[in-house]
Amino acid sequence: MPISKPIIAVMVLFYAVGHWNSYFNALIFxxxxxxxxLQLVLRDILIIAEGVTGxxxxxxxxxQQRIANMIKYSSIIVSSLPIxxxxxxxxxxxxxxxxxxxxx
Numbered sequence: 001m002p003i004s005k006p007i008i009a010v011m012v013l014f015y016a017v018g019h020w021n022s023y024f025n026a027l028i029f030x031x032x033x034x035x036x037x038l039q040l041v042l043r044d045i046l047i048i049a050e051g052v053t054g055x056x057x058x059x060x061x062x063x064q065q066r067i068a069n070m071i072k073y074s075s076i077i078v079s080s081l082p083i084x085x086x087x088x089x090x091x092x093x094x095x096x097x098x099x100x101x102x103x104x
Contacts, residue, residue: 042075
């Protein structure tokens with residue numbers, strides 16, 4: 001059982017990341033925007049931010065693109081934060097698995 005803990009930890013982490021990043025099922029089955037998961041809310045924010053850029057003064061367009069990029073980068077941080085918080089708790093199983101496998 002001690003050797004299987006790192007394997008289980010890796011499988012749990014992969015499943016959690018895959019489930020966390022899935023948005024397609026929610027996009028198909030959920031029709032109310034109040035029930036959208038975080039990924040769909042961030043997707044809508046990114047679509048709105050990209051659509052704001054229009055015609056006009058080149059300086060204004062550049063500033064709008066800069067703001068859209070800042071929104072995109074901040075949404076990446078917001079969506080990655082729960083997995084980043086979860087990782088240190090699972091990391092100890094990875095280290096134990098490497099140590100057990102190396103001393104034979």
